[in-house]
Amino acid sequence: DQPATDPIRRPQVHASAYKQVTGEAIYCDDIPKFANELYLAFVYSTKAHAKILSVDASEALKQEGVHRFFSADDLTEEQNKAGPVFHDEFVFVKDVVTTQGQIIGAIVADNQTIAQRAACQVKVTYEELQPVIVTLEDAIRLESFYPGFPRIIAKGDVEKALSEADVIIEGDCRMGGQEHFYLETQACLAVPKDSDEIEVISSTQHPTEIQHHVAQTLGIPASKVVSRVKRLGGGFGGKESRAAIVAIPVALAAHRMGRPVRCMLDRDEDMAVSGTRHPFYFHYKVGVSKDGKLLAGDFRAYNNAGHSMDLSFAVLERSMFHIQNAYRIPHLRVRGWVCRTNLPSNTAFRGFGGPQGMMAAETMIRHVARTLNRDYVELIELNMYREGDTTHYNQQIEGCNVGKCWSEVLQSADFAKRREAVEKFNEEHRWRKRGIHVVPTMFGIAFTVLHLNQSGALIHVYQDGTVLLTHGGTEMGQGLHTKMIQVAATALGIPFDRIHISETSTDKVPNTSATAASAGSDLNGTAVLNACLTIRERLEPIRKEFPDKDWNFWVSKAYFSRVSLSATGFYATPDLGYDFGTNSGKAFNYYTYGAACSEVEIDCLTGDHQVIRTDVVMDLGSSINPAIDIGQIEGGFMQGYGLFTLEEMVYSPQGQVFSRGPGMYKLPGFADIPGEFNVSLLTGAPNPRAVYSSKAVGEPPLFLASSIFFAIRDAIAAARKEEKLSDDFTLVSPATSSRIRTACQDKFVERFTKQQS
C-alpha cells in the first residue's frame, strides 16, 4: 500500500550516479582554475627519526615561477599545533622529525610541475636519531607507548575464573595494516575572500574539523572559515582526520598570499604520508569448561599508532569493545596499549579497530575448538550471545539477531553438505585444497566518544515547491545524500526528484561530527526528519484548510501568508555515555549483526587461491535503500577481503614506506570477487532505535571477509595433514600467497628453509 512516489525502502539509484558515469560529477580537483591560482607542493622528511639541522629553500626559490616557501618559521608555536584529538602534531614539523613523510614545508608556485620540482630542491640536512621503531614487536620490547596505558575494560573476577577453568588456552593474533586507497587522493582548494574570510574546499569526511584547524592556524575566528565538500572519491576513514594535513597548509598559503591555492596529492605521496589502518597484536588467555563454555578471558591488545596519537586511542577502544565479537565470556578483562612508532600516523579505517578485535575473538575460539577437539561451529553456537546477555562493558544486548543471521547463513549456504563435499575434494586432491568457513559478527553502532553522537540539518522550501536540503554528513560514495533525500521525500510526502542536496558546508550546518562510525544516516537521517517535521507542522494549517490541493499550492500559500519555509533539524542519540572508570553506561545505540560463509580453493604449490562462493546474511533492520545497503555490504566485504588476504604494507627497517602505488600494493580487482556471491538482508527485523527502523551498514560487513581467511586456513590445514603436520600453526593476516605457500609445508618448502638457514 506504499504510494509509488514514496521512495523510502526502495532501491533508488545513487543521486549522483548519472553525473558520475558521464564524468560530469565534480570532485575537488575538477573545479576550474582561477586565473591567479597557485599550486602547492610539500617538502617531506625523508628520515623516520632525525634531528633537522637545517632547511634551505634558497635554491628552490630561485626557480622561475616559484613564489614562496612556507615552514614552521611562518607560524607561532600555537598556530603550528595540529592533530585531531590531542594537538601532538605540527602543521610544519620543526627540530625533530619522527616519521618519514612528515611535512617540513611547502613550496607555492605557478603550477604543479614547477612546485613539485622546486620542492625536491629544498635541502634538508638531518642528524639521524635512534631508535627507529617500525614494528609492534619492537615497540612492545622497547615499551614505546603513548601515555595512559593500559586502557582497561574488566568485568568479573578473571583470575579466579581462570583458576577454576578446566582448560586454559593461550595464544596470539597478529594483523597487518591497510591502505585506504580511496580512488581520489587527498585534495584541497582554498580561496581567500575579503575581511580575512577564507573558503576551503577539500576532500574530507570532516569539514568542521578542517574549519577549526584552519581558523587556529590562520589565527582567525571560525566564523570566517567556510569549509565545503561536494563529494569525495572515497574516504573509508582515511579522510576523517588526515585530510587536514593537506588542507591546513593550502589554506595558510592562500590566506597569506591572497590568492587561491590548490593541492592534490599524488598517489605515492598519499600512500607514504597519510597513514593506514592500525596493525594490531593481541595476546589471549582463556579458560574453558570441559563442555566448551567460555568462562574467563584475559586479552592484551596493542596497536601501532605511528608517530602521533591521531584517533589511535579510539581505535584501540573499539577493538577492546569488540574483543569478544559475538561470544559471551562472563569474566573478561582486556587491556590495551597504543604503541608509538616512527611510521606515518595510523588512523581511522572502515571498522575502526572493530575488525581487529573481532579477529582476536575468532582466532581464540577456533584455537579453543582445536584444543578441545571440537567442531568450531558447535562451540560458536554454544557461546554465542543471546537476547538479554550483558557484554564485558556491561551493556545489555537487546534485539539480539546474531543467532538468526548465523542459522540463516548456515542454511542458505547449505553449509553442512558443502563441508562434506570439501572434505571429499581434499581427499581426492593432493596439491589443491578447499576450505569452507562461517563467521558471525556483531558491530556496535555509535561514536565511542559521547559528544560526537549529534547532527544537524537545514532545509529550505522554495516558492516553486522544490526543496534544498543539507545536513552534516559528507557524500563519499556511500549514498548518504540519496538516503537523506529518501527520508525527506517520505517525511514531506513529495517525490524524490523535488529534493536536492548540493553539498556539505560549515556555513549551513555547524559543529558537525565526521561522517564516520557508520552513523551518517542514523544521525543525519533523524536530523533531516526533524527539520522536515518542523516544515510539515508549519504547513499543517494550510494543508487542513485545502486538503484537496497539492504541495506546490500549500507552499505558495505559506509563502504569501508569510510563514517561514526554512528550518533546522537537530538530533542527539539518546541515553548513550559509557564511562571507562566505572565500566558502566551505554557504549552503543544498538548492534548491526551479520554472518558469512565462504569457500575457497588454494593452490598448495603457488599459494594462489580463489574464492569459490560467499554467502552473507546481514541484519540491517528495515533498510532505507536495499540497493545501496547491499552495495555497502559487498563493497565492505571486498575491502575486508583485501585486508585479510591481499593487502600488505611493506616498510623498510628504517621506516620507509615501500608500498606507494597499485604496482606494489595489491587491492582486490575484478577477478578477485567470489565466483558466486549471495547477499541477503534479514527480514522482519525492524530496528526501533534508528531512523525509519533502519540500521547502520558501512563498517559492519567488512569483518565478515575473515570467513575467507579462516577458509584458507582450513585449506592449509588440509594440505598440512598430507604431511602429517599439526593444524596448530600460526597464520598471520593478511594470508598472502607467500604466507599460504610457506604454511603448506612440504618437501619443497623444506628445501627453501634449509637454504635460508
Add this chain to the structure above:
Amino acid sequence: NCNVPLVLFVNGKKVIDSSPDPECTLLVYLREKLRLCGTKLGCAEGGCGACTVMVSKVDRKTGSLHHLAVNACLTPVCAVHGMAVTTVEGIGSTRTRLHPVQERIAKAHGSQCGFCTPGIVMSMYSLLRSSPVPSMKELEVAFQGNLCRCTGYRPILEGYKTFTKEFGCA
C-alpha cells in the same frame, strides 16, 4: 621535422597544438588544456585505470581501424599524433543522452563514489567498439587494469553482463 604541429582529435573535435610539451601526458592535456575533467588521476602508474580513455587509429598496413583503451596518465600527448581520443564526455551526457555503457553501470548500482566510474565506462566502451558482443571472459579481461574501492565489483559485472554473448545478446 619540428615544424609539424601536434594534431589529434578529441571527442571528434580537431585539436592542433603547435608547441606541445613532450613531458605532458594525455591526462594532463585533457584535464588542464581541454578542461575535460571526466578522466581522473588515480595513481599515475597505470595501475588503477581511473584515467582510461579510448584511442582510435588506422593501421597503415591494413587500413583497418583499431580502438584501444589506454592509460592517459602514461600516454604522452605527443604519442597520439594523428589519432582520435574518446573520453567519457565523448560518448554521452546527462544533458543529451547516456550511452548504454553509462546507463547500465548507473542503474545496476555500479557507481558509488564515482571516481573510478569514467575509467571503467571507457574500458567497457572500448571493448564494445572492438567486440560488439563480447564474451564474459573478454569482459573480465577488459577490466584487468581498472580498480574500484567501493562497490566490490559485482554490480558492475552484473550490469555489463547484459552486453555479453552469454546473456544472449548475440
